Amino acid sequence: MYQYNDNDQILVDERVAQFRRQTEQFLKSEMSEDQYRALRLRNGLYIQTHAPMLRIAGPYGLFNSKQLRKIAHVARTYDKNYCHFTTRQNIQFNWPKLEEVPDILAELASVQMHAIQTSGNCMRNTTSDHLAGVCIDEIEDPRPYCEIIRQWTTLHPEFDYLPRKFKIAVSGALHDRAATQFHDIGLHLVKNDAGEIGFKVMVGGGLGRTPVIGQIIKPYLEKKNLLSYLEAILRIYNLFGRRDNKYKARIKILVKESGLEKFSTLVEKEWLLIRDNNELDNERINGMKAQFVAPAYDTDAVRDTSFSQQQDENKAFATWVKYNTADHKISGYRAAFLSLKAPDSPPGDMTDVQLDAVADLADKYSFGEIRSTHRQNLILADVKQADLFVLWQQLELLKLATPNIGTVTDMICCPGLDFCSLANAGSIGVAKEINEALDDMDYIHDIGDLKINMSGCMNGCAHQSVGHIGILGVDKKGTEWYQLTLGGSSENNAAIGERLGPAVAKDQVTKAITTILEVYIEHRLEDESFLDMVNRVGITPFKEQVYAIN
Numbered sequence: 257m258y259q260y261n262d263n264d265q266i267l268v269d270e271r272v273a274q275f276r277r278q279t280e281q282f283l284k285s286e287m288s289e290d291q292y293r294a295l296r297l298r299n300g301l302y303i304q305t306h307a308p309m310l311r312i313a314g315p316y317g318l319f320n321s322k323q324l325r326k327i328a329h330v331a332r333t334y335d336k337n338y339c340h341f342t343t344r345q346n347i348q349f350n351w352p353k354l355e356e357v358p359d360i361l362a363e364l365a366s367v368q369m370h371a372i373q374t375s376g377n378c379m380r381n382t383t384s385d386h387l388a389g390v391c392i393d394e395i396e397d398p399r400p401y402c403e404i405i406r407q408w409t410t411l412h413p414e415f416d417y418l419p420r421k422f423k424i425a426v427s428g429a430l431h432d433r434a435a436t437q438f439h440d441i442g443l444h445l446v447k448n449d450a451g452e453i454g455f456k457v458m459v460g461g462g463l464g465r466t467p468v469i470g471q472i473i474k475p476y477l478e479k480k481n482l483l484s485y486l487e488a489i490l491r492i493y494n495l496f497g498r499r500d501n502k503y504k505a506r507i508k509i510l511v512k513e514s515g516l517e518k519f520s521t522l523v524e525k526e527w528l529l530i531r532d533n534n535e536l537d538n539e540r541i542n543g544m545k546a547q548f549v550a551p552a553y554d555t556d557a558v559r560d561t562s563f564s565q566q567q568d569e570n571k572a573f574a575t576w577v578k579y580n581t582a583d584h585k586i587s588g589y590r591a592a593f594l595s596l597k598a599p600d601s602p603p604g605d606m607t608d609v610q611l612d613a614v615a616d617l618a619d620k621y622s623f624g625e626i627r628s629t630h631r632q633n634l635i636l637a638d639v640k641q642a643d644l645f646v647l648w649q650q651l652e653l654l655k656l657a658t659p660n661i662g663t664v665t666d667m668i669c670c671p672g673l674d675f676c677s678l679a680n681a682g683s684i685g686v687a688k689e690i691n692e693a694l695d696d697m698d699y700i701h702d703i704g705d706l707k708i709n710m711s712g713c714m715n716g717c718a719h720q721s722v723g724h725i726g727i728l729g730v731d732k733k734g735t736e737w738y739q740l741t742l743g744g745s746s747e748n749n750a751a752i753g754e755r756l757g758p759a760v761a762k763d764q765v766t767k768a769i770t771t772i773l774e775v776y777i778e779h780r781l782e783d784e785s786f787l788d789m790v791n792r793v794g795i796t797p798f799k800e801q802v803y804a805i806n
């Protein structure tokens with residue numbers, strides 16, 4: 257993974273010192289709340305329901321074991337012994353003391369971490385495929401380009417105050433695992449007819465209260481033009497994006513209202529002015545690729561025979577392998593998912609004890625590297641199949657081995673009303689109730705690939721619009737209600753879920769979900785997934801059954 261050079265370290269150290277001075281001024285009442293607000297947001301600090309919330313950047317979801325131990329230390333020393341992994345592959349602390357935040361940032365800077373641009377109207381953390389570099393369907397590893405974009409976006413003076421937040425995702429595989437079609441800019445590494453690799457560029461995607469699927473603005477962009485083309489898009493957005501209405505300020509609204517053709521014409525015109533002066537040369541690309549060289553894989557790993565034997569002898573282990581591991585491009589290795597969706601734990605949360613232990617496991621079994629996914633789980637990406645049995649046993653002890661990746665209980669869930677000041681309804685408690693109702697793993701596995709996404713408000717941090725089943729918490733005269741949608745997807749077959757009908761009361765959500773699952777089981781064809789069945793029959797059978805009981 258990328259290692260900071262001296263300039264990187266100086267930048268984050270100076271930023272910590274600057275924010276320490278600003279916070280001291282605010283605490284001494286030498287700065288107003290309004291003045292401080294803009295400064296704290298630039299350092300990932302929100303004011304939430306109970307306490308400040310600090311969001312730490314996880315560049316394209318990549319961490320090393322030293323960084324994970326530091327996160328554990330921060331959770332233990334400055335918070336309530338846990339942290340929360342988000343859908344942007346970031347980490348959040350919900351209980352830091354304002355006066356201690358500069359100390360936390362100093363601790364994080366010591367391991368090459370920061371909170372810069374994790375909030376505010378700026379370019380946010382670039383996200384990517386959690387299986388980048390190891391998956392078998394990859395055209396090219398996207399991480400070097402993610403890092404080039406990260407460096408370009410960090411403290412970019414021209415785009416420090418955009419109309420609204422701006423998000424970029426990059427994928428290098430055939431299967432989109434990074435929800436790229438729902439980003440302000442989505443980038444896919446693709447091959448052209450000559451076999452050369454470049455980027456397909458999509459623009460104007462987004463979630464929130466107006467979910468929009470991104471449109472292709474450039475079917476093929478040469479790598480050398482990556483930064484200049486991104487800059488041209490940002491310039492047009494910065495110039496014409498609405499600043500008078502925050503609900504219409506995202507680039508998706510600008511693209512939708514102006515039309516892709518007109519927007520594209522403006523971008524092309526701008527690009528012609530700048531592209532020759534901002535080329536990404538091969539030396540820069542190859543230099544960055546050198547930061548992501550493959551680890552020293554054991555060439556004898558493929559000779560192992562114990563893996564198959566252990567699966568034959570232990571059904572629980574075989575089930576975990578089936579659901580919580582993925583194919584690896586190197587024979588004899590697999591990527592292992594660590595489920596942060598144990599039935600009795602808030603989705604995405606992790607304790608300091610678990611963080612420390614996973615850091616040790618990463619050192620022992622996966623070259624010291626840990627990744628976070630946009631579905632709020634972790635991955636050890638390079639595990640020898642001969643080590644998986646022991647790893648599984650240790651993850652079981654840590655309650656990180658629930659075999660539910662990609663299933664109905666692998667639920668994306670925001671903190672909701674429990675923590676977030678923007679939320680209209682609770683989400684963690686509803687998730688727990690659904691989990692308690694779905695306590696039979698055989699039933700969960702029989703349902704198969706089914707993704708539930710639940711948000712406590714319209715902002716869509718938990719991607720509810722693109723869940724196979726989406727649950728959106730809404731407020732009705734002080735009472736929590738939940739809007740259900742079916743048929744959404746953030747993968748290759750991108751789709752926005754269709755509203756099932758009127759919102760249901762909080763105490764009816766779990767019954768509605770179990771009814772939806774029963775309808776699916778009743779109507780599905782052999783081996784038909786939930787999403788395929790919804791696309792085949794529509795939502796009417798679900799609607800009739802859910803509202804028959806409400």
